[in-house]
Amino acid sequence: xxxxxxxxxxxxxxxxxxxxxxxxxxxxxxxxxxxxxxxxxxxxxxxxxxxxxxxxxxxxxxxxxxxxxxxxxxxxxxxxxxxxxxxxxxxxxxxxxxxxxxxxxxxxxxxxxxxxxxxxxxxxxxxxxxxxxxxxxxxxxxxxxxxxxxxxxxxxxxxxxxxxxxxxxxxxxxxxxxxxxxxxxxxxxxxxxxxxxxxxxxxxxxxxxxxxxxxxxxxxxxxxxxxxxxxxxxxxxxxxxxxxxxxxxxxxxxxxxxxxxxxxxxxxxxxxxxxxxxxxxxxxxxxxxxxxxxxxxxxxxxxxxxxxxxxxxxxxxxxxxxxxxxxxxxxxxxxxxxxxxxxxxxxxxxxxxxxxx
Amino acid sequence: xxxxxxxxxxxxxxxxxxxxxxxxxxxxxxxxxxxxxxxxxxxxxxxxxxxxxxxxxxxxxxxxxxxxxxxxxxxxxxxxxxxxxxxxxxxxxxxxxxxxxxxxxxxxxxxxxxxxxxxxxxxxxxxxxxxxxxxxxxxxxxxxxxxxxxxxxxxxxxxxxxxxxxxxxxxxxxxxxxxxxxxxxxxxxxxxxxxxxxxxxxxxxxxxxxxxxxxxxxxxxxxxxxxxxxxxxxxxxxxxxxxxxxxxxxxxxxxxxxxxxxxxxxxxxxxxxxxxxxxxxxxxxxxxxxxxxxxxxxxxxxxxxxxxxxxxxxxxxxxxxxxxxxxxxxxxxxxxxxxxxxxxxxxxxxxxxxxxx
Numbered sequence: 152x153x154x155x156x157x158x159x160x161x162x163x164x165x166x167x168x169x170x171x172x173x174x175x176x177x178x179x180x181x182x183x184x185x186x187x188x189x190x191x192x193x194x195x196x197x198x199x200x201x202x203x204x205x206x207x208x209x210x211x212x213x214x215x216x217x218x219x220x221x222x223x224x225x226x227x228x229x230x231x232x233x234x235x236x237x238x239x240x241x242x243x244x245x246x247x248x249x250x251x252x253x254x255x256x257x258x259x260x261x262x263x264x265x266x267x268x269x270x271x272x273x274x275x276x277x278x279x280x281x282x283x284x285x286x287x288x289x290x291x292x293x294x295x296x297x298x299x300x301x302x303x304x305x306x307x308x309x310x311x312x313x314x315x316x317x318x319x320x321x322x323x324x325x326x327x328x329x330x331x332x333x334x335x336x337x338x339x340x341x342x343x344x345x346x347x348x349x350x351x352x353x354x355x356x357x358x359x360x361x362x363x364x365x366x367x368x369x370x371x372x373x374x375x376x377x378x379x380x381x382x383x384x385x386x387x388x389x390x391x392x393x394x395x396x397x398x399x400x401x402x403x404x405x406x407x408x409x410x411x412x413x414x415x416x417x418x419x420x421x422x423x424x425x426x427x428x429x430x431x432x433x434x435x436x437x438x439x440x441x442x443x444x445x446x447x448x449x450x451x452x453x454x455x456x457x458x459x460x461x462x463x464x465x466x467x468x469x470x471x472x473x474x475x476x477x478x479x480x481x482x483x484x485x486x487x488x489x490x491x492x493x494x495x496x497x498x499x500x501x502x503x504x505x506x507x508x
Numbered sequence: 509x510x511x512x513x514x515x516x517x518x519x520x521x522x523x524x525x526x527x528x529x530x531x532x533x534x535x536x537x538x539x540x541x542x543x544x545x546x547x548x549x550x551x552x553x554x555x556x557x558x559x560x561x562x563x564x565x566x567x568x569x570x571x572x573x574x575x576x577x578x579x580x581x582x583x584x585x586x587x588x589x590x591x592x593x594x595x596x597x598x599x600x601x602x603x604x605x606x607x608x609x610x611x612x613x614x615x616x617x618x619x620x621x622x623x624x625x626x627x628x629x630x631x632x633x634x635x636x637x638x639x640x641x642x643x644x645x646x647x648x649x650x651x652x653x654x655x656x657x658x659x660x661x662x663x664x665x666x667x668x669x670x671x672x673x674x675x676x677x678x679x680x681x682x683x684x685x686x687x688x689x690x691x692x693x694x695x696x697x698x699x700x701x702x703x704x705x706x707x708x709x710x711x712x713x714x715x716x717x718x719x720x721x722x723x724x725x726x727x728x729x730x731x732x733x734x735x736x737x738x739x740x741x742x743x744x745x746x747x748x749x750x751x752x753x754x755x756x757x758x759x760x761x762x763x764x765x766x767x768x769x770x771x772x773x774x775x776x777x778x779x780x781x782x783x784x785x786x787x788x789x790x791x792x793x794x795x796x797x798x799x800x801x802x803x804x805x806x807x808x809x810x811x812x813x814x815x816x817x818x819x820x821x822x823x824x825x826x827x828x829x830x831x832x833x834x835x836x837x838x839x840x841x842x843x844x845x846x847x848x849x850x851x852x853x854x855x856x857x858x859x860x861x862x863x864x865x
Contacts, residue, residue: 159516225579229648260617263642263655263734285620291586298620299656377620 154365156282157373158302160264165282165306165365167358171199174270174307178203178243185236187227187254189214189246192272195315204243208234214249216401221290221297227257238262244303247273247320248280248405252298255286259301269303272312274324274357275406278364279331281306283372283385294397300377310358319404321352322441326406328360329441330388330413331367336481339363344437384483387475388412391498394460398452403445410442411449418505419488419497420476430479435505446506454502458495511722513639514730515659517621522639522663522722524715528556531627531664535560535600542593544584544611546571546603549629552672561600565591571606573758578647578654584614595619601660604630604677605637605762609655612643616658626660629669631681631714632763635721636688638663640729640742651754657734667715676761678709679798683763685717686798687745687770688724693838696720701794741840744832745769748855751817755809760802767799768806768863775862776845776854777833787836792862803863811859815852 154165168174178184186204190211193200200209210230212218231242242265244254251269258267271281284302287295313321325347332339343363346356368385375382392412396403403411417434420426449457461472471487472494478484488494511522525531535541543561547568550557557566567587569575588599599622601611608626615624628638641659644652670678682704689696700720703713725742732739749769753760760768774791777783806814818829828844829851835841845851 221585222582225647228578228654229650232647232650232653256617260613260654260656262653263644263657287620290582290589293586293589296589296619297585297617299617300620 154282154369156302156369158284159376160284160301161304163302163304163306165308167362168307168309168311170311171196171270171309172202174309175199175203175243175245177305177307178241178268179305180241183237183240184208184243185210185231185234185240187212187231187242187244187246187250187257189250189272192246192312196312200245204245210234212246212250212253214247216249216289219249219252219288221288224253224257224288227253228261231257231261236261236265238265241266241268241304243268243270245270245272247271247276251276251280252286252288255284255301255303256288256297256299258303259286259299264301266304268305268307270307270309273316274313274321274361275327277308277310277313278324278361279327279368281308282365282368284376285378294393308361310354310361313357314352314354319407321357323404323406325360325441326388326404326409328364329438330385330409331364333413333477333480334371334384334387334483335367337479339367340480347441383473383485384475387477387483388416390461390472390474391415394457395449395452397460398456399448402448407442407445410438411446414438414442414505415498415501416474417477418501419474419494420478422497422500423476423488423493425476425478430477450502450506454499457498457502461494461498462490511639511726513659513726515641516733517641517658518661520659520661520663522665524719525664525666525668527668528553528627528666529559531666532556532560532600532602534662534664535598535625536662537598540594540597541565541600542567542588542591542597544569544588544599544601544603544607544614546607546629549603549669553669557602561602567591569603569607569610571603573606573646576606576609576645578645581610581614581645584610585618588614588618593618593622595622598623598625598661600625600627602627602629604628604633608633608637609643609645612641612658612660613645613654613656615660616643616656621658623661625662625664627664627666630673631670631678631718632684634665634667634670635681635718636684636725638665639722639725641733642735651750665718667711667718670714671709671711676764678714680761680763682717682798683745683761683766685721686795687742687766688721690770690834690837691741691744691840692724694836696724697837704798740830740842741832744834744840745773747818747829747831748772751814752806752809754817755813756805759805764799764802767795768803771795771799771862772855772858773831774834775858776831776851777835779854779857780833780843780845780850782833782835787834807859807863811856814855814859818851818855819847 156163186209190213242258258265271277284300287298332343371382388409392408395408417431421428421431474488475483476486513520543566547570599615615622628634641657644655689700728739745766749765752765752768774788778785778788829847831845832840833843
């Protein structure tokens with residue numbers, strides 16, 4: 152059954168399809184659609200795409216951090232306009248988070264707002280980023296400083312495409328799924344861990360946790376679309392996760408960096424007396440399979456780069472760092488943490504000692 | 509007395525100040541402000557600007573059509589970020605329409621929406637474009653295809669800066685003022701023409717018609733911020749005006765092209781039997797001082813370029829061209845006009861015969 156998500160710009164639906172072909176065929180007005188497609192995905196799924204998105208109506212983009220930059224957008228706009236995109240047309244975006252960021256930004260400013268539909272192709276995009284309406288693009292050395300709030304008009308999901316994802320992409324998606332279930336509370340988290348213990352790629356389990364994750368996320372984004380209040384809690388693990396991605400030059404997939412960030416935030420919460428050490432110990436044990444061996448990459452990153460990245464995180468104002476801390480599953484809270492006295496020692500200890508075990 | 513304009517993003521005020529210094533001093537949080545300023549204006553008004561907008565917190569832009577392009581925006585973003593602009597800061601934009609387009613676009617996407625305040629410095633920007641929240645930027649050879657709806661948080665007006673404008677800039681501003689009074693109806697238009705007959709640069713008259721113009725425009729943009737209905741009527745004269753600007757490579761100032769566009773639309777309305785010829789004859793006589801000698805530039809433009817530009821106008825769909833036509837002052841209406849049968853003969857006649865007289 153489709154979800155309907157409320158948004159200031161326009162409400163939108165998330166629809167579940169059995170196959171890629173049926174998801175693509177659901178696009179409205181295919182005759183007026185231009186397609187923005189992840190190049191690798193287009194190669195893997197050529198037959199399904201060729202039927203609906205002929206190459207003359209398709210702009211291909213590499214899903215790299217560099218493609219998600221303001222400087223790289225002009226060819227995308229010109230490719231779409233040159234292929235005849237009009238204000239009464241639509242943009243169909245097929246890909247993961249990078250394609251979604253590019254497509255959302257382009258659709259939000261082309262003709263001052265163009266209809267777009269999204270076919271998310273990664274577990275992370277399906278379970279998390281496909282709702283919430285944000286885009287982020289980089290400029291120069293500044294990460295994610297440019298963006299818009301502009302949800303797709305429809306999200307067309309199919310777990311059929313997840314089978315072709317590399318294992319680390321699946322783990323990265325589960326990073327955000329784990330985060331969302333920790334936000335949801337104890338029972339959801341336990342059920343997820345039980346399912347994950349027996350996980351070996353079952354499409355049914357992927358589909359289940361995509362739907363469950365969207366159900367957790369939906370009320371946060373509907374209550375606080377512009378991320379000024381309760382939605383901040385969705386950043387649990389992200390202040391540290393973003394810094395770990397940046398300090399390793401994006402050598403750690405996003406969701407896996409979030410898992411490391413969750414552990415860091417929990418370790419810090421223990422040190423600040425917010426949560427018993429037993430909770431951290433449980434997460435440390437449960438989540439180890441979901442980040443190994445990327446902790447090694449983090450341990451090899453220069454600490455100065457980690458701390459510079461945390462300091463420059465766009466959410467900071469003044470000297471303290473706003474962190475999402477935890478009092479246990481379902482009990483996250485935002486708190487300013489003193490950088491030198493509280494944050495640096497906790498993060499250093501986490502990276503130097505906790506990742507060794 | 510300030511105006512308050514309603515907008516989906518946020519309501520905003522238009523405040524009237526006696527001097528440039530008082531307008532600039534009214535900016536909130538000058539300590540956190542970065543300034544985007546028209547280079548020529550900054551030279552003309554250095555003392556007032558230097559007091560509040562030191563060069564280290566100022567990005568200068570040439571007010572040219574080329575500056576208003578997507579490709580030219582990266583240095584603006586990097587200039588602002590490099591000078592320390594933060595999400596809790598604000599952008600103050602000082603200039604005319606080009607600066608407003610650039611500033612509005614930048615503010616709308618930087619940090620997914622940054623506070624900005626606008627000090628409009630041309631008559632056209634003060635009387636017309638400063639409210640309504642739209643930005644337009646060019647990309648490649650595509651004009652105005654990229655943009656956003658994102659009003660400033662405050663508009664700080666002062667007619668004190670209008671004295672330094674070249675005469676054609678003043679005439680260009682009056683082009684939009686004339687359009688707005690024609691939309692308002694007979695009495696406003698007659699009063700304007702009476703004032704203009706005795707106009708020799710009096711600041712009091714400029715201030716009066718700035719305020720009167722904003723009062724006409726306000727209900728249109730509040731009722732239809734996203735330009736899907738009644739606001740279309742504000743485009744009276746613009747389908748042709750934009751084409752005349754484009755075909756003369758921006759050799760005709762915008763508001764003066766609008767005056768020529770108003771005459772064209774009225775001439776076409778007469779040919780279609782919508783309005784008596786006497787109305788066109790009156791406008792032709794009244795408006796001659798407000799477009800001469802730019803009709804000559806238009807007569808020298810290749811007709812093919814004029815008609816290509818009309819065809820490519822972004823508001824068109826299908827084969828007919830949507831035009832704002834007139835049944836007399838205060839009685840504009842939107843109508844599809846057959847391109848080959850109705851539009852081309854009327855525009856050709858206007859350019860070849862009407863501009864000669």
